[in-house]
Amino acid sequence: MADTLVVVEHQEGAFKKTTLSTITAAKTYSGLAGGEVDALVLGSGIAAVADTVAAYGVRKVLLGEGAVFAKYLAVTYAPVVAQVVKEKGYGAVFAPASTFGKDFMPRLSGLLDAPLASDIMGLAKEGDKLLVRRPMYAGNAIATVELAGSPLLFTVRQTAFDAATTSGAKAPVEAVSVSADPAGSAFVSRQETKSERPELTEARVIVSAGRGIKAQENFKLVEELADLFHAAIGASRAAVDAGWAPNDWQVGQTGKIVAPELYFALGISGAIQHLAGMKDSKVIVAINKDEEAPIFQVADYGLVADLFKAVPELISEIKKLKTA
Amino acid sequence: MKIIVAIKPVPNPDEKVKIRPDGSGVILDNVKMVINPFCEIAVEEGLRIKEKQGGEVVILTVGPKEGEQQIRTALAMGADRAILVETEKGLDSLAVAKFMSKAVEQEKPDLVLMGKQAVDDDNNQVGQILAAILSWPQATFASKVEFVADGKKAHVTREVDGGLETIEVPLPAIVTTDLRLNEPRYASLPGIMKAKKKELKVIPGASLGVDAAPKVRLLSLTAPKERAGGRKVADVAELVAKLKNEAKVL
Ligand SMILES: Cc1cc2nc3c(=O)[nH]c(=O)nc-3n(C[C@H](O)[C@H](O)[C@H](O)COP(=O)(O)OP(=O)(O)OC[C@H]3O[C@@H](n4cnc5c(N)ncnc54)[C@H](O)[C@@H]3O)c2cc1C
Ligand SMILES: Nc1ncnc2c1ncn2[C@@H]1O[C@H](COP(=O)(O)O)[C@@H](O)[C@H]1O
Numbered sequence: 225m226a227d228t229l230v231v232v233e234h235q236e237g238a239f240k241k242t243t244l245s246t247i248t249a250a251k252t253y254s255g256l257a258g259g260e261v262d263a264l265v266l267g268s269g270i271a272a273v274a275d276t277v278a279a280y281g282v283r284k285v286l287l288g289e290g291a292v293f294a295k296y297l298a299v300t301y302a303p304v305v306a307q308v309v310k311e312k313g314y315g316a317v318f319a320p321a322s323t324f325g326k327d328f329m330p331r332l333s334g335l336l337d338a339p340l341a342s343d344i345m346g347l348a349k350e351g352d353k354l355l356v357r358r359p360m361y362a363g364n365a366i367a368t369v370e371l372a373g374s375p376l377l378f379t380v381r382q383t384a385f386d387a388a389t390t391s392g393a394k395a396p397v398e399a400v401s402v403s404a405d406p407a408g409s410a411f412v413s414r415q416e417t418k419s420e421r422p423e424l425t426e427a428r429v430i431v432s433a434g435r436g437i438k439a440q441e442n443f444k445l446v447e448e449l450a451d452l453f454h455a456a457i458g459a460s461r462a463a464v465d466a467g468w469a470p471n472d473w474q475v476g477q478t479g480k481i482v483a484p485e486l487y488f489a490l491g492i493s494g495a496i497q498h499l500a501g502m503k504d505s506k507v508i509v510a511i512n513k514d515e516e517a518p519i520f521q522v523a524d525y526g527l528v529a530d531l532f533k534a535v536p537e538l539i540s541e542i543k544k545l546k547t548a
Numbered sequence: 549m550k551i552i553v554a555i556k557p558v559p560n561p562d563e564k565v566k567i568r569p570d571g572s573g574v575i576l577d578n579v580k581m582v583i584n585p586f587c588e589i590a591v592e593e594g595l596r597i598k599e600k601q602g603g604e605v606v607i608l609t610v611g612p613k614e615g616e617q618q619i620r621t622a623l624a625m626g627a628d629r630a631i632l633v634e635t636e637k638g639l640d641s642l643a644v645a646k647f648m649s650k651a652v653e654q655e656k657p658d659l660v661l662m663g664k665q666a667v668d669d670d671n672n673q674v675g676q677i678l679a680a681i682l683s684w685p686q687a688t689f690a691s692k693v694e695f696v697a698d699g700k701k702a703h704v705t706r707e708v709d710g711g712l713e714t715i716e717v718p719l720p721a722i723v724t725t726d727l728r729l730n731e732p733r734y735a736s737l738p739g740i741m742k743a744k745k746k747e748l749k750v751i752p753g754a755s756l757g758v759d760a761a762p763k764v765r766l767l768s769l770t771a772p773k774e775r776a777g778g779r780k781v782a783d784v785a786e787l788v789a790k791l792k793n794e795a796k797v798l
Contacts, residue, residue, distance in 0.1 A: 235710065297715065298676065299685050323708040327688050330673035334645060334680025339763035342671050355767070360670050361565045365574060365769045373763045408718035409685045412703060415712040429797075465728060471691065471707045478586075478665060478727060480709075486797045496564060503775060507795045509787065515780075522777040524795065527787050537784040545788065545798060 225258035226315025226375075229286075231305055232265045232277050233324045236294070239276045241426055242320035244387035247280050249344065249380040250318040251388070256349045259315060262286060263395075264308055266301060266402065268294035274397045281391035288402035295411035296324065300404035302331035308400060309336065314375055321379035321481075329379050340377040341369055343481075345384040362477040362500035382425050383483035383504060417470040424456045424473065429486045432458035432475055432502070433468075436491015436512065436531055440468040445535050446490065452542050458482065458502075460492045476501035490531045494519025511535065549603035549699065551594040552657040553627065554648060554675075555587035556609065557618040558668040571768040583618045586663025589725040592732040593693060594661050595626045601699065604628045606655060610647045612637050616748065623743035624735035630746070631655075635753035635760065643760035645677035650756040652682060657720060659702070664689050664724040675724040685717040689726040 230250045233240040243263075250261045260283040265274045267289065274287045286308060292300055305328070309317060317332065319325035321343040333340040345366070346357035353370055356378070360367045424430060431450040437443065443457070450457050459469035461476060475482055477500035487505035492498060494510070494517055502508070503522050510523035511531045520526040527534055559565060560582050565574040583591070594605040607622045607630035609615045619630045633647045652660060665672040679686035687693075687704035691712065694703045705714045707726045717723075735743070753760070781787045792798040 298688070302680065323689060323706075326672050327676065327686075330641070330676035331680045331686065333642065333673065334677035337642065339640070339642065340673060341764060342673060359772075360769070361559075361574065361668060362561070362670070363772060364565050365567055366772050367769050368767045370765045370767055371763060372765065407685065408701075408716075410716045412714040412716050414714070417711040461727065470711065471726075471728065472709055472711055477667065477670070486791075486795075496562065507791075507797055508775075508777065509791070520778060520780065522775045524775075524777055524779060525787055525790055526778070526780040527784070528780065529784075534784055538787065541784055541788045542798060545792065 226313060227259040228254045228261045228316040228318065229309060229314040230261060230263045230282065231317065231319040231325070232263050232273060233320050233322060234265065234267060234270060234273045237267065237270050237273060239273045240320070240322070241387065242322045242382055243277065244280065245382045245385040246318050246320045246380045247282065247388040248385040249347065249378065250316070251281070252347050252385070253316055253318070253378070256347060256354060257316070264288065264305065266293050266304060278395040278397055279390040280388045282395050284395050285397045286400045287397050288400045290402055290404070292404050292406065297406055297409055297411060298328040298331050299409045300406050301328045302335055304402045304404050305332050306335045307402065309375055316376045316378065318378050318380055321381050325379040329377055333377050336375065337373070338375050338377055339371040339373050340379070341371060342379050343381045344378050345381050362496050363503070364496065381481060383481055417472050421450065421456050422454065424458055424475070424480045424482055427456035427484050429453035429455035430458050430475075430482055430484045430505075431455050431488040431490065432460065432492060433463055433490045434460035434492030435462035435466070437463060437468065443468060445532070449488065449535060449539055452539065452546070453486070460498050489519050489523070490535060492519055493517045494522065549597060549601055549659060550606070550655070550657040551597060551603060552606045552608050552652060552655060552660045553587070553590045553594045553622070554608045554660065554662040555591065555618060555622055556584045556663070556666045557581045557611070557615045558584045558666055561585060561667045567769050567771055571770055573769060581614070581618060583621055584663050584666045584668075586665055586667070586725050586727075588732040589727070589729050590661040590663055591622050591625055591627060592730045593725060595733070596730065597659075606631060606657065608648060608651055609633070610635055610639065610644045610753070619748060620743050621735055623746045624739040625733060626739060628746065630748045632748060632750045633753050633756070634750050638766070639760055640762045640764040641671050641673040641677055642763055643758065645674050645681055646758045646760070647753055647756060648674070648678050649681045650758065651751065652678070659719060660722045662722065662724050664726055675722050679722040685721045687715055687717050687721060688724045690723050691726050691728045693723060693729070
């Protein structure tokens with residue numbers, strides 16, 4: 225019975241929670257196909273990441289260290305994962321469908337001539353067939369696909385699987401010897417979006433704004449509402465393109481896929497591509513001055529109003545509740 | 549600089565697709581086909597690079613003959629010529645990339661520009677797979693491309709979770725485009741006239757010796773669960789009351 229490998233995401237030694245839903249997906253797979261789940265951490269100075277992952281119910285953690293992996297590059301990651309997969313005979317590889325997994329997993333697919341299902345939402349078995357569910361057409365069609373060959377590769381939609389929880393026991397950490405040649409590719413610089421707020425993909429509440437917010441300084445209003453919930457802030461493409469919000473706040477088909485308990489859409493029309501990223505939220509509140517805006521079709525609570533009047537009122541009402 | 553831009557025809561992304569009753573695919577009758585928006589951005593970037601430093605922009609599509617319409621649109625935007633590797637519809641990403649690799653090996657470009665994602669299958673795979681097959685460097689999700697070292701290398705700024713990242717890649721390389729790389733131009737009327745006379749080379753896929761047997765097979769499509777949305781509240785007071793008492797999120 226072939227085993228399954230999870231490639232752990234971290235940002236230069238900072239463990240990323242995207243890995244936790246990926247572990248759950250990998251365990252769902254091994255429950256159907258058999259075998260055990262191991263994790264692979266690649267990087268430099270990442271023993272702490274390996275130690276963190278070891279608590280989440282994997283059989284063992286493979287630790288591949290080397291200065292060449294200090295900065296992530298697909299061109300060094302993919303061949304090393306390929307090497308580990310071949311040497312240890314893994315039958316499946318899982319990674320998060322984050323910009324990390326989306327970058328190197330297809331390269332791995334090309335190196336191994338192995339099938340990759342992107343952004344998977346579910347796994348099931350029908351007879352001998354493994355059925356994989358994944359979204360197409362901005363989530364307006366859910367495809368069931370079947371993969372042929374070996375190993376099978378998957379990137380995992382974070383909102384579709386619960387985060388793995390710690391198991392109490394710690395899995396052993398095993399060093400693997402790895403090396404790679406970047407062949408001229410190199411990391412140059414990184415411009416981090418600094419924020420005290422929770423990550424969009426992890427937040428319980430998200431307040432998003434679109435073109436209707438009209439200017440960057442009006443995001444103050446958004447922040448004020450978000451502060452009441454310790455919420456993350458999101459944006460439509462229009463708001464990001466206008467330069468009012470950083471790129472990694474974009475929610476949608478080609479941005480972040482989110483499913484919080486509560487999602488506020490302020491001055492967002494509800495284009496197909498935006499809905500693709502947030503329509504699995506538990507409760508959706510839309511404030512828009514156009515009663516015909518498509519966002520109202522998915523909103524649990526739609527308020528037809530000028531957001532510059534309604535949002536300050538909303539903030540003061542919620543504050544009253546909190547102090548009552 | 550010689551640039552290949554890979555474009556894929558997709559159904560108009562602003563229309564919600566309808567799924568065939570038997571779940572075998574989507575209904576494409578009367579649906580307008582367009583260039584995948586990310587590929588349009590790739591075409592625009594190719595044209596801008598050419599306008600700055602000279603060279604040639606070659607459009608590449610893998611698929612059935614119908615794709616000629618979108619190829620002509622890319623030529624009308626200003627691309628120089630095009631290659632259609634003629635195959636059946638619905639190949640998987642590995643097969644598409646293998647066909648492309650043959651065309652790239654014949655053309656020997658300095659740069660291949662592609663979309664990060666085709667908005668029909670939403671795979672986000674072909675560029676990276678092609679890079680692996682060719683053993684070329686890759687820079688995905690580009691929001692800025694600059695050339696350094698006398699045009700032997702590119703600095704590509706990438707839209708990643710958490711912000712922006714810039715990497716250096718030697719050429720030839722594969723670059724996939726993100727939304728904010730540029731604003732694609734429209735085809736002009738003279739452009740459309742000229743496009744009719746531009747070279748479109750059709751290469752029968754079967755002549756390329758590629759094993760295109762699908763490794764990812766689509767079994768069926770279903771519609772997602774619809775939300776029971778659509779309820780309106782009269783004012784902020786009602787909204788707050790509902791959030792507190794009904795949704796219990798306050
Ligand atoms: C390939 C591709 C990928 C895309 N990916 C994404 C994606 O990932 N995410 C995404 O969001 N978009 C994406 N888009 C863009 C998408 O199609 C829409 O253009 C975008 O979502 C619109 O943003 P918006 O709703 O903020 O702006 P608009 O559509 O302009 O809507 C603004 C809304 O604000 C309302 N409004 C204005 N003033 C006020 C006021 N004072 N009070 C209350 N309401 C007000 C208006 O009534 C209107 O409904 C993509 C597009 C393409 C082609
Ligand atoms: N059949 C095709 N013909 C030409 N280019 C394609 C084709 N399929 C995918 N591509 C390119 O690969 C990119 C990513 O597509 P995908 O991996 O399918 O999401 C697209 O934006 C195109 O640039």
